[in-house]
Amino acid sequence: MNPSRLLIAFACLAFLASCAPLQPGPAPVLACPKQSPAELSAYQNALGPLSDSDTLLCALAVLRQAQDSPLNRTALGSRLYLHLAERETDPRQREHYAAAGVKSAEAAFALGAKNDGAVHYYLAANLGLLVREQVTLAVQNLGRLAQEMRLAVALSPGLDEGGPLRLLGALYLKAPAWPDGMGDLDQALALLERAANEYPRHPINHLFYAQALWSEGDETHQAQARTAFSLGQKLLAEGDWGYSNAAWAKEFAVFAEEMGMEEAQSHLEPRSRANSRRFVSCAYCG
Amino acid sequence: MLKRLLTIAALLASCLTFAASQPEMIVVCYPGGSVNAADANAAMSSMLRVVERIGHWRENSFDSLFTTKTDECRKQMAEKNPKFAITSLGLFLALRDQNRLIPLAQPQLKGRTSEIYRVMVEKGQFQNLEELKGKTLGGTVLEEQAFIAKIVFAGNLDPASFFVLKPSNQAIRTLRSLAKGELDAVMLNQQQFDGLASLHLEKPLAVVFTSEEIPLLGVVADAAATTEAERGRFTKALAGMCDDPEGKKLCELFGIDAFAAADKSVFEPFIKRWTEER
Numbered sequence: 001m002n003p004s005r006l007l008i009a010f011a012c013l014a015f016l017a018s019c020a021p022l023q024p025g026p027a028p029v030l031a032c033p034k035q036s037p038a039e040l041s042a043y044q045n046a047l048g049p050l051s052d053s054d055t056l057l058c059a060l061a062v063l064r065q066a067q068d069s070p071l072n073r074t075a076l077g078s079r080l081y082l083h084l085a086e087r088e089t090d091p092r093q094r095e096h097y098a099a100a101g102v103k104s105a106e107a108a109f110a111l112g113a114k115n116d117g118a119v120h121y122y123l124a125a126n127l128g129l130l131v132r133e134q135v136t137l138a139v140q141n142l143g144r145l146a147q148e149m150r151l152a153v154a155l156s157p158g159l160d161e162g163g164p165l166r167l168l169g170a171l172y173l174k175a176p177a178w179p180d181g182m183g184d185l186d187q188a189l190a191l192l193e194r195a196a197n198e199y200p201r202h203p204i205n206h207l208f209y210a211q212a213l214w215s216e217g218d219e220t221h222q223a224q225a226r227t228a229f230s231l232g233q234k235l236l237a238e239g240d241w242g243y244s245n246a247a248w249a250k251e252f253a254v255f256a257e258e259m260g261m262e263e264a265q266s267h268l269e270p271r272s273r274a275n276s277r278r279f280v281s282c283a284y285c286g
Numbered sequence: 287m288l289k290r291l292l293t294i295a296a297l298l299a300s301c302l303t304f305a306a307s308q309p310e311m312i313v314v315c316y317p318g319g320s321v322n323a324a325d326a327n328a329a330m331s332s333m334l335r336v337v338e339r340i341g342h343w344r345e346n347s348f349d350s351l352f353t354t355k356t357d358e359c360r361k362q363m364a365e366k367n368p369k370f371a372i373t374s375l376g377l378f379l380a381l382r383d384q385n386r387l388i389p390l391a392q393p394q395l396k397g398r399t400s401e402i403y404r405v406m407v408e409k410g411q412f413q414n415l416e417e418l419k420g421k422t423l424g425g426t427v428l429e430e431q432a433f434i435a436k437i438v439f440a441g442n443l444d445p446a447s448f449f450v451l452k453p454s455n456q457a458i459r460t461l462r463s464l465a466k467g468e469l470d471a472v473m474l475n476q477q478q479f480d481g482l483a484s485l486h487l488e489k490p491l492a493v494v495f496t497s498e499e500i501p502l503l504g505v506v507a508d509a510a511a512t513t514e515a516e517r518g519r520f521t522k523a524l525a526g527m528c529d530d531p532e533g534k535k536l537c538e539l540f541g542i543d544a545f546a547a548a549d550k551s552v553f554e555p556f557i558k559r560w561t562e563e564r
Contacts, residue, residue, distance in 0.1 A: 058342040179481025185456050217455065
C-alpha cells in the first residue's frame, strides 16, 4: 500500500465521518405528456445530452410504469439516469440519479440483458459517478467497476464514441497503481489512444488521452499531451454537447491548470511530475 | 519507505495540542510518488478534519503540505521548519541535521517495522550482482539514489557507476521491461516484492541481491522545536491508536498492526553510515 491508497481511504473515512446517509431528493412533480412504451421506444435514441431534464424524467416515468416492457431489458433507463446525473449540480441528487442508474442496469440484467454491452457500459458509468463522489464505494466496488467496463469493451467498444474504451482507460489511469491497485499507465495509454484514434469526434477521448500522455512525465509525451488536449478543446468548443458541455469544459479547465502548475515546477524535478492522477473520475460517458 | 505514512499523519495530528490560531503545518514528502499533490493535500485535509473531530480539536487546527518532489520537500522543510513531518528514510537522513529531526514512530506491518530491498533478474540470466556490472537496473525506488547507494547497498556499491540506471515511476512497467529484455534487473522494495505473486509472471524471477533489514519510517519531529513532553504524548497516542475504535478502522484498512515508538538505536547505524559515506 502506498500513499495514494491511503489518501483514497482517508478521503473515504472523512466522507463517512462528515456526511449523513444519502437521501434521495424529493421526487419532482412533472406534467408529463401521456406516452406509451412503444412511443418512447420510437424516439429513445433522440434522448441524450441535448434533452431537457423534464423530458428525461418523463421517459423514466414511462419505464417505471411499464415494468414488462422490453425497454426495461435495455440500457435506456440507466442511460437516462446517467444523463441526469451528469448535469446535476447537487451532489446528493447526482448520487441519487447515479445509484438509480446502477439499479436500472441491474434490473435489465435480471431480465436477461447480460450480453448487452450497453447495459454493462451504463452501469459502469453510473457506478463511476458514485465512486467519484463516495470514495468508500470506490474501494469496495473497484473490482466490479473494472469487470463491467471490461465486459463493455469486449461487447461494444464503439458504443457512445468509444465510451467503454474511454471509461476503462480512465480507470487504469486513475486507480492506484500496482501493487496497491489495478492502475496501469500502459493499459491506460493503449485504451485511450485507441479511443482517440478510432473515435476522434468525442472531446473527452482526447482529454483523457492527453492526461495519460502527461502522466508519462517526459517532454516528448507532454508535447503530445498538449496536442491531444488542444484537439479535444477545439471539438468541445465547436460541437453542441448540450448539458454535457459545462461539466466537460470544467474538466478541461482543471487539467489545463494542472498542466500549467506542473510546468511551473518542471525545473525542479521533471520525473516527479509524472503520474498525476485523480482516482476514478470517469463520469464522462455520454 | 513511506508506506502508511499518511496514516501516521492522521495520528500525528491527534496528538498535538496547538492552541495557536494558525494551523500547524505537517510537511509530507513522498519522493517519486504517484500522487498528485493537489489531490493529496485535499485528501490530507479531509483526513485532518476527521482527526480534529476525533481529538476534539478546533476545526482547521492542522494543515498539510504534500510534495512528491525531493527539492520541493527540502525547500518546504527549510522554510516551514515543521514541528513534525512525514518523510522517507532517505529524506530523514538527508534533512536530519538541517531540521534537527529525530524519528518518532514506525508503522508495524505484518509484525515488522522494517523492510528489505531486492535486486531481481530473470531466473538463469544472471547469478549474482557482479554479473550485472554495466547492465541496466530499473525501479521506482531509484528516485533516491543517495539512499540506495549508502543504505540499501550499504556503501559497498555506487549504483550510478555500477549500473546503467533506469528510474521509473511505474513499478509494473519495469517488470514488463525486464520480461521483454529491455532491462537486465529491477530493484524492488518489500511491498513490490510481496506483490509479485499477484502478477502471475510467465518467466520466474530470481533474487541476486538482498539488502539488510532497513527500518520503516513514519513520523519525525524537530527535536528543537518540540518538547520531550510533546513528543512523548504524541508517541503514546500513536501507540494506542489501533486500539481506539475509530483508529482501529484506519489500522485495519491499511493492514497496520500497530504503531511503534521509534527505537532510536535502530536508526543509529543508518545515521552513522549516512554520515560516514558523505
